[in-house]
Amino acid sequence: MDINQVKQAIASLINIDGIDSAEAASYVVVPQDTTLGDYALPCFRFAKALRKPPVAISNELAQSMSAMEHPFKKIEAVNGYLNFTLDRNAEAGKILSEVIKKGASYGESKEGEGKTVCIDYSSINIAKPFHIGHLSSTVIGGALYKMYKKLGYNTVGINHLGDWGTQFGKLIVAYKLWGDTIDLEKDGLVALTSIYVKFHEEAEKDSTLDDQARYWFKQIEDGNEEALKLFYMFKELTLKEVKKVYERLGIEFDSYNGEAFYNDKMAPVLEELGTQNLITMSEGAQVVDLSEYNMPPCLLVRTDGATLYATRDLAAAFYRKNTYDFYKCLYVVAYQQNLHFKQVFKVVELMGKEWHKDLVHVPFGMVSLEDGTMSTRKGKVVWLKDVLNKAVEKSYTIINEKNSALKNKEEVAEKVGVGAVIFFALSNNRIKDITFSYDKVLTFDGETGPYVQYTNARARSILRKAGELQNELDKPFTAEELEYLSGKEGEELISLIGRFTSTISDAVAKYEPSILTRYIIDVAKSFNRYYLNNRILNAEKDAIRPRLALVYATHTVIEEGLRLLGIKAPEEM
Ligand code: ARG
Numbered sequence: 001m002d003i004n005q006v007k008q009a010i011a012s013l014i015n016i017d018g019i020d021s022a023e024a025a026s027y028v029v030v031p032q033d034t035t036l037g038d039y040a041l042p043c044f045r046f047a048k049a050l051r052k053p054p055v056a057i058s059n060e061l062a063q064s065m066s067a068m069e070h071p072f073k074k075i076e077a078v079n080g081y082l083n084f085t086l087d088r089n090a091e092a093g094k095i096l097s098e099v100i101k102k103g104a105s106y107g108e109s110k111e112g113e114g115k116t117v118c119i120d121y122s123s124i125n126i127a128k129p130f131h132i133g134h135l136s137s138t139v140i141g142g143a144l145y146k147m148y149k150k151l152g153y154n155t156v157g158i159n160h161l162g163d164w165g166t167q168f169g170k171l172i173v174a175y176k177l178w179g180d181t182i183d184l185e186k187d188g189l190v191a192l193t194s195i196y197v198k199f200h201e202e203a204e205k206d207s208t209l210d211d212q213a214r215y216w217f218k219q220i221e222d223g224n225e226e227a228l229k230l231f232y233m234f235k236e237l238t239l240k241e242v243k244k245v246y247e248r249l250g251i252e253f254d255s256y257n258g259e260a261f262y263n264d265k266m267a268p269v270l271e272e273l274g275t276q277n278l279i280t281m282s283e284g285a286q287v288v289d290l291s292e293y294n295m296p297p298c299l300l301v302r303t304d305g306a307t308l309y310a311t312r313d314l315a316a317a318f319y320r321k322n323t324y325d326f327y328k329c330l331y332v333v334a335y336q337q338n339l340h341f342k343q344v345f346k347v348v349e350l351m352g353k354e355w356h357k358d359l360v361h362v363p364f365g366m367v368s369l370e371d372g373t374m375s376t377r378k379g380k381v382v383w384l385k386d387v388l389n390k391a392v393e394k395s396y397t398i399i400n401e402k403n404s405a406l407k408n409k410e411e412v413a414e415k416v417g418v419g420a421v422i423f424f425a426l427s428n429n430r431i432k433d434i435t436f437s438y439d440k441v442l443t444f445d446g447e448t449g450p451y452v453q454y455t456n457a458r459a460r461s462i463l464r465k466a467g468e469l470q471n472e473l474d475k476p477f478t479a480e481e482l483e484y485l486s487g488k489e490g491e492e493l494i495s496l497i498g499r500f501t502s503t504i505s506d507a508v509a510k511y512e513p514s515i516l517t518r519y520i521i522d523v524a525k526s527f528n529r530y531y532l533n534n535r536i537l538n539a540e541k542d543a544i545r546p547r548l549a550l551v552y553a554t555h556t557v558i559e560e561g562l563r564l565l566g567i568k569a570p571e572e573m
Helices: 003-011 021-026 043-050 054-066 088-105 132-150 167-181 184-205 208-221 225-249 267-275 309-324 335-350 354-358 384-402 409-425 438-442 449-472 479-483 488-497 500-509 514-533 541-565
Strands: 039-042 072-078 081-086 116-120 154-158 279-282 285-288 298-301 328-332 359-362 367-369 434-436
Touching (some): 003 039, 003 081, 039 043, 043 054, 088 479, 088 488, 088 541, 116 132, 116 309, 132 154, 132 225, 132 359, 132 367, 132 500, 132 541, 167 208, 208 225, 225 409, 267 279, 267 298, 267 309, 298 309, 309 335, 335 359, 409 438, 409 449, 409 541, 449 514, 479 541, 488 514, 488 541, 500 514, 500 541, 514 541
Parallel strands (some): 116 328
Antiparallel strands (some): 279 285, 285 298
């Protein structure tokens, strides 16, 4: 039981006129001196309502509670206080039995029943590099997606592709000029990016290239067959490549509706804005004036009639509301876009839509590499797939050193290397800027992915060695058996395991996967302390089964926790 459940349990034992259960619960305290009990209730709080001295109240309450059913081992009245002592063993037995019964579905809840959450994440740009800057959005969004699902929410993962804009005109020109100098089959997106960079270099010398690019973009807009064919080819090529990375990261989407999807969905929204007199003309452009809210105007239609990023986001918000009737719609996008989302959300509010308050920007900080290679401006892009490959290579070397006899070393290295990168990206408060270092994320004895995976593999190895005994865990535990779990280390570990659901719920409420990451580290550390000081398979006969159950529960929570973060756990490493 966590503190809130205990407070509830105590409140439900109190029946005093004029004191409701929320009030009673709020009076419960954790005493300084724990030898008296785990929780205490100061009865002077009720003196006014009952017009009696606290000592008399505590005695009477203790008396009446003794006749009621409750989860405590002891309830005592001492000097006007009621002291409650938990029945830890019974509590431990309950938690373990639940994990054993539920397995990987342990931790699920009905919190989100009937509610839909849309999550806009990763949202890459077509024909642009999928680089390390996309890591955070992709894995934070992916983790939120799985955590919401675990809590029973209906989730819609959306990749709001950047698949519209003048850059596609440039790309067509570049491809027509230099397409035959590259091997798209072999070099894919890297090759495509290289001719895009070349276009910019050449356009500085030859301004007619920009005119051609405008021409070709217009052709896409007007539905010219050749232009569309190339455009779709670029799109397919990009998606094929990024999907490979998504698979490695354990990322899924329900929708790839990007900016182009909203081409025909902006007009009605603009019309509604018009009838509400929210549109102002500014030097020929259509804007929503936000000066009253200390923001620059939200630009929706340019002088030449072109719509913008914000126009598409506005249309997308309406589309999502109409299609999914969301309870919340999250945008996992870097903090650089804070203003953009504030503007778009404000426009929805000005249109009188109550649901503007359900639109949430979930910002995050920047990832840079230790050696500062993240400078896109100099054209030195760090591709995400290269970072993953290098992490996997390095893991392979480490695994080979530590355990050269291991089977499937390549497969394990993939899980460890990729897992280390994800775990790192989800380790800190998301708003912080972070610096990535291969050595730091791959160490086996820091607060890292490999450390946690290793702990899980250790637990699994104990379970394997237990053989047949593993199948005996679902029988109820006797009081004698449970006594073997007592002691600081065991109690701490079990209480952590009991907090799995509330941890996920907290992480989701704050849109902060690092809460789960920290929790998994705590479980792993707690387990390693336990393992160091307690015998398991070679313990006294009655101690083996409950302790093995604890090992199983630890493994279940770690492995399922990792899955929610998008990380795979090797059986051995
Ligand atoms: N493609 C955009 C970028 O790379 C991110 C899109 C985020 N989602 C959105 N609905 N605006 O900056």
